[in-house]
Amino acid sequence: MEPDAESTLEVATETAQTLLQRAEGLIYSLMQPWSAYQIAIILGTLVVAQVLKLWLAPRFHNWIRDREGWPRWRFRVAILIHQRLRGLIFTVLIWAAVLIMREVTWPSRSYFIAIVANLALAWMFVAFASRLIANRALRRVVSYGAWIWMTLRILNLDREAEAVLDSAALHFGETRISIWLVLQGLVIIGVMFAVARFLSRYSSERIQANRDMSPSMRVLVVKFVQILLFGATVFLGLRAVGVDLTGLAVLSGAIGVGLGFGLQKVVSNLVSGVIILLDKSIKPGDVISLGDTFGWINSLSARYVSVVTRDGREYLIPNEDLITGQVVNWSHSDEFVRLDINFGTGYNDDPHLVRKVAIEAAQSVDRVLKHRRAVCHIVGFGDSSVDYLLRFWIRDPTVGLTNVRGNVYLALWDAFQEHGISIPFPQREVRVLEGSELTAKFDRLGHESS
Known part of the structure; x- marks a missing residue:
């Protein structure tokens, strides 16, 4: 034994x-x-x-x-x-x-x-x-x-x-x-x-209530406090039990090698998340578009950013994509956003009247800003219409872009109907030349019917 x-x-x-x-x-x-x-x-x-x-x-x-x-x-x-x-x-x-x-x-x-x-x-x-x-x-x-x-x-x-x-x-x-x-x-x-969990929750509530700090800085401080508290908990807990931690030096080296080879994407996302929080390029509440994704930032995580779209879908975009990709932040420095609308009118309509009516129609929409005047320009002469570009400003992109464009288009329709301005559609004119086979068939059919 x-x-x-x-x-x-x-x-x-x-x-x-x-x-x-x-x-x-x-x-x-x-x-x-x-x-x-x-x-x-x-x-x-x-x-x-x-x-x-x-x-x-x-x-x-x-x-x-x-x-x-x-x-x-x-x-x-x-x-x-x-x-x-x-x-x-x-x-x-x-x-x-x-x-x-x-x-x-x-x-x-x-x-x-x-x-x-x-x-x-x-x-x-x-x-x-x-x-x-x-x-x-x-x-x-x-x-x-x-x-x-x-x-x-x-x-x-x-x-x-x-x-x-x-x-x-x-x-x-x-x-x-x-x-x-x-x-x-x-x-x-x-x-x-x-x-540690209780202290983390309490400190997180206090930090989030501090309005003197930016939203991204509040998230960064909360993450740092959580890492510090739970890391100290593991270290002090093992020391209190009597576990010798000197062997962790070799283990940390092995973990470093593993991170370098097998966890490149994870580490990249973690580092990218810290960079995003430090440079304040995006923060919770910002409206961004990345590729086909358009929505506002719901939360910033250590690995990904949560983006909620207008249709209720929540996209979890890796932090690395926000660092390396081209991101449009609609509310980075201010909340003002300019939108463009293309339309066309008939050649018989007065372009001066069209521009005036279009500007007034756009500014009659509630969400369109009045102190930033809308403009309307002729951008070309098309096959069937005179082409115009209408530009106007809003300051609440989080409410949506498609709906405000739709309201402006509806206002243009009503205004054009009121002022007799036509919205043409493509038309084609077919001419039958004399002496062609089609003309001979028509003549023969006419003689037979008579």
């Missing part, structure tokens, strides 16, 4: 003997007359807590529903109190019983009541503290682990449990990893991640 297995067996045997002795003492204590009174007090307290819970729960629920204007975290705390109402009432009552028993009788007469009171208080603390962890699976692992460990400490079994868990270990060279080390690391890192 290997030395580690022998050591584990010896520790387990000693622990079993200790637990057997304590079990004998517990059975002897339960056979004493005062133990029955303590058990009766505990059960009676539990019944009173249940009755009070049934009476208070609906009233407390209605009181919560009447709270208007409360922040979300207060509602969450109130709902958690409503869910744990019986446990809270039982904890308060059982501790009151402990204090009363210690005043009127010997401490040994309230021994079991004190154990139950400590267990109830520990469980309530874990139930409330674990709500800081957003991930449900991680919250369950941390809460169950904390419950078990606090129960062992209250029952004075923590040293025996630690010895058994620490004796079961594996050796990798000079590194020793035991079950106790793994569990300790999971709990510590889980708690630190919960704290």
